[in-house]
Amino acid sequence: MSPFPEGSLRQRMAWLHTWVGLLFGWIAFAVFLTGALSVYAPELSRWMTPESAAAGPASRSQALATAQDWLERHARNAASWRVELPDARHPLLALSWHGEGGEGGAMLDPASGHEIVPRDTEGGEFLVEFHYSLHAGQAGIWLVGACSLALLVTLVSGVIVHRRLFADFFTFRPRASPGRAWLDAHNALSVLPLPFHCMIVLTALSTLLLAYLPAGMHSRYGGDVAAMVAEVFPRPPPLSAPGPAAAMVPLASLAQRAESVLGEGKVAAIEIRRPGTQASIADAWRGFDDRLLAFPDRVSLRASTAEILDVRTEYPGSLRLIRTLGGLHYGYYAAPLLRALYFLLALSGAAMIATGLVLYVARPAAAASPFGRAAHRLNVAMVCGPVCACAAYLLANRLAWPASPGLHEREVAAFFLAWGACGLHALMRGGRRLWPEQWRAAALLWLAVMPADLLALAGDAELRPALAAPLHWTVWAGCAAAALACRYAARRCRPARLPTG
Structure with a gap:
């Protein structure tokens, strides 16, 4: 692939779509994955505080x-x-x-x-905080904003690139060449949820607009956030x-x-x-x-x-507009069925990003280049890493000395340690084995959540009633589904056609 855009508008948009999607997709996948889990942040917080089942x-x-x-x-x-x-x-x-x-x-x-004294956990709120700031404060907020803007660029350029957009949605050839198969999967995950993806990215930018574009506030209020809040938000x-x-x-x-x-x-x-x-x-x-x-x-x-x-x-029209856009993004208004749709569409966004990342190295020209081999390793670490990290976060809630103070710090440490371990494995292991091994590791972590839950709660008479709650069964079913999906991904890998360096 040429390092510079050439040719027709569609060819230039293909260049833009590929490179912007590749460079920002490594962070955007984790943002979308934790965003999907954030839809059920209150339910995850309840599961992570089994003491609340006594209420x-x-x-x-x-x-x-x-x-x-x-x-x-x-x-x-x-x-x-x-x-x-x-x-x-x-x-x-x-x-x-x-x-x-x-x-x-x-x-x-x-x-x-x-x-009731719940255990010292951040629960689902950590996933919410990671979703918009990567647990990195203001720098993380800026990086997520850049990823959101980049994703908007890839969505628009993707529509321009695919002249047979809706026809491609019904075309899936898993037994074709790796490049063709991954492109079909990418198209299928992109076309139908496209309105949701556009909505969620635009509203994401609107919710933190003042953090991204503070010039107006500085011009009118001299940087005095309290003065702005006092005027805009009714007191x-x-x-x-x-x-x-x-x-x-x-x-x-x-x-x-x-x-x-x-x-x-x-x-x-x-x-x-x-x-x-x-x-x-x-x-x-x-x-x-x-x-x-x-x-x-x-x-x-x-x-x-x-x-x-x-x-x-x-309220003033500006406040009503910005908070309505925020409401669309947060999904607080959603009934259970619509909330499940938010969750599935957000997961499809994460899968769209993951297939786009893999699509780059599935092409022979890219796979043979040093950058393609490095991109392959980064793809594994930045796709499997967050999946393993989220499972490790839940496991730490049950296994990392939950009754003692500082549990929330140990949970966050487990999240980043699991992700770091995936990155280290991707750096040191042979390229052909990376996808199968990391997907199998992710499957084992998600599968371990249910026995860890049983082991931690069954022996405690005060916490045992939580095991009978439908919420626990739902979490177990979700973890089992995640394990099956990871296991399926491991089996579908074709290591012979992936980069070997």
Whole structure:
């Protein structure tokens, strides 16, 4: 392949599509894979905190009464309280408080009011954080943004390159030459999910727009993020002087009053500022898991009388637009079936990237070059590596001394150590054996999740009930499916036709 674009527009777009896809695809695969798993981040967090299985169901009124009683006994003198109500994806009642004595928090069983202390894990939130920042802070956010922009370029150039776009979707010749077979697979994984891929990339760029293009904020606000937030995002009404002590209306009544505006059953969290005083204000926040707009409406009430002080359900057009695009990307609004579709389409995006990476070295000219051989090793490390790393992350939750502090650090270490081991293996092992061996290793890691789960929980009477939860069965089924997919990939490898260097 020529190092420079030549010929017709389609030929130049093919050059752009190949090189941009190859150079950025090594990171984009991990971003898409962790993005797919992030769709089920709350469920993964529940699986990774089996202590939460002890929580029983409770009505909203019962949960709020439990929260108020607990906070009055343990954080009476705090400057503010926050109560996050349980729902289908978050079974625990989450309490937090802030005051002169510091901050604190607790997780309660909403039915019994007993405090539950989950293990020290980040759960699915680590995968979410890795998805948008690669666990590398601001530098990672910039790199993911560059990958998103590059992927948008490859999508547009790919449409231009394939003149028979939809016809190619129905053409798959697995027994053809490696280049033809991988191209057919790449086309099949690209055409039908194309609208989703375009949507997810565009909305990904919009969610962190100010991080990528901060010039407007610096020009208007002089870099003062707090000033920008105060103007753009509606703030609750300010507190007046504390005044004398005053009894507070029950939280359940405050929530019911707020829901007369927000809708029945829509309150997801309540924050009480200066509880126990006449000036106390309760801010009730609406959940947004039932609509595209990923921004919570708010009703502020006088906590001592339940008088409504402020209602915020309308926003500037710019905020509504950016938070709607964010809602499309996050998928919080999605019902279970649509959430599963998000997951499968994100996985198809990861597979599209992986087949595109392999397609480059499947061509004889590229496979024979030193760069092609290096690209082959990088492909193995950057495709199998994240797959093994995600399995190792789940295994560490069960095997890396889960009852002791610092578990979240050991889980993250296991994630990167597994990925690093794949990279080292790809560097040192013969090229023809790389794909089969790493796919088999990935299959073994995913297959080990279920016995590790049983081994860790079956001997603990307090944690054993978690094994009967449908969530555990679903995770086991997902891990078994991942193991089968990895095993299938290992069997389908044709090492004789892959680079040997």
